[in-house]
Amino acid sequence: MTRAHTAAALEFRGVSCTFVSRDAPAQRYTAVRDVDLTVAAGEFVSVVGPTGCGKSTLLNVAAGLLMPSTGTIRAFGEPVVGVNRRAGYMFQAESLMPWRTARDNVAAGLEFRGVPLAEARAQADDWLRRVGLGSFGDRYPHQMSGGMRKRASLAQTLVLDPDIILMDEPFSALDIQTRQLMENELLDLWQRKKKAVLFITHDLDEAIAMSDRVVVLSAGPGSHPIGDFSIDIPRPRDVAEVKMTPRFIDLHRAIWDVLREEVLKGYTQQLQKVG
Numbered sequence: 074m075t076r077a078h079t080a081a082a083l084e085f086r087g088v089s090c091t092f093v094s095r096d097a098p099a100q101r102y103t104a105v106r107d108v109d110l111t112v113a114a115g116e117f118v119s120v121v122g123p124t125g126c127g128k129s130t131l132l133n134v135a136a137g138l139l140m141p142s143t144g145t146i147r148a149f150g151e152p153v154v155g156v157n158r159r160a161g162y163m164f165q166a167e168s169l170m171p172w173r174t175a176r177d178n179v180a181a182g183l184e185f186r187g188v189p190l191a192e193a194r195a196q197a198d199d200w201l202r203r204v205g206l207g208s209f210g211d212r213y214p215h216q217m218s219g220g221m222r223k224r225a226s227l228a229q230t231l232v233l234d235p236d237i238i239l240m241d242e243p244f245s246a247l248d249i250q251t252r253q254l255m256e257n258e259l260l261d262l263w264q265r266k267k268k269a270v271l272f273i274t275h276d277l278d279e280a281i282a283m284s285d286r287v288v289v290l291s292a293g294p295g296s297h298p299i300g301d302f303s304i305d306i307p308r309p310r311d312v313a314e315v316k317m318t319p320r321f322i323d324l325h326r327a328i329w330d331v332l333r334e335e336v337l338k339g340y341t342q343q344l345q346k347v348g
């Protein structure tokens with residue numbers, strides 16, 4: 074068996090990212106330092122941490138959009154050089170092109186890969202159905218609600234059938250009910266396909282409800298994992314119901330014990346930056 078078959082979907086080894094400070098160009102800011110983190114094939118891992126600690130930075134490294142200053146990132150054993158072709162990326166921001174219909178937005182990635190238009194549109198329709206937008210293929214983004222646009226973005230990511238799904242607070246802009254629906258739908262789709270997921274969130278409840286593992290990052294600078302919790306809650310889960318179970322509450326308490334101080338540090342730093 075080759076290394077590619079046995080290797081983790083994502084493997085960060087000693088990853089550090091240093092930026093030139095936005096405020097003072099002569100200064101450097103090390104956002105993350107010496108990060109070791111693995112996501113196994115088919116595993117759902119969430120990363121939580123205080124605001125500005127470097128969560129998106131790590132996701133950008135995994136996507137191949139940012140080269141680490143030191144350390145390595147591998148996907149299924151292969152070094153990530155340039156854009157990570159094994160990964161699909163779902164951002165917090167809107168990813169739909171306003172001039173394309175939902176169908177053509179979902180089909181776009183396939184078209185760029187050279188799939189003939191009719192075939193790309195057929196696959197797009199199939200994914201729109203799976204995310205509950207079967208009859209909305211002809212709508213333009215401005216004709217859809219925020220929740221519908223998120224569904225279309227999810228279809229846009231999943232239609233490419235990536236082995237790794239990178240998600241940066243994908244549902245944070247949604248109202249709580251729509252958010253829970255989307256979280257359950259994502260879990261449902263994930264359960265069937267079992268792709269590796271690296272999920273970034275501010276919301277510890279969401280992280281525990283969704284994940285196999287929750288990794289806690291320290292406050293920056295030089296942020297790094299300070300806790301790694303296995304979420305041994307049986308699946309399938311309903312994200313709303315699971316939050317009322319004793320095991321969830323125990324895990325929440327244990328993780329919050331580690332996270333609380335870092336959140337306070339992160340908050341103080343933000344105030345200092347503003348002040």
Ligand SMILES: Nc1ncnc2c1ncn2[C@@H]1O[C@H](COP(=O)(O)OP(=O)(O)OP(=O)(O)O)[C@@H](O)[C@H]1O
Binds near residue numbers: 102127129275
């Ligand atoms: N391109 C860049 N140039 C300079 N500094 C950067 C750059 N990208 C990120 N940073 C800094 O690195 C730190 C980590 O940023 P990042 O966006 O990864 O944090 P985050 O944990 O995702 O934040 P949030 O929780 O607020 O979304 C921040 O202090 C940010 O200002």
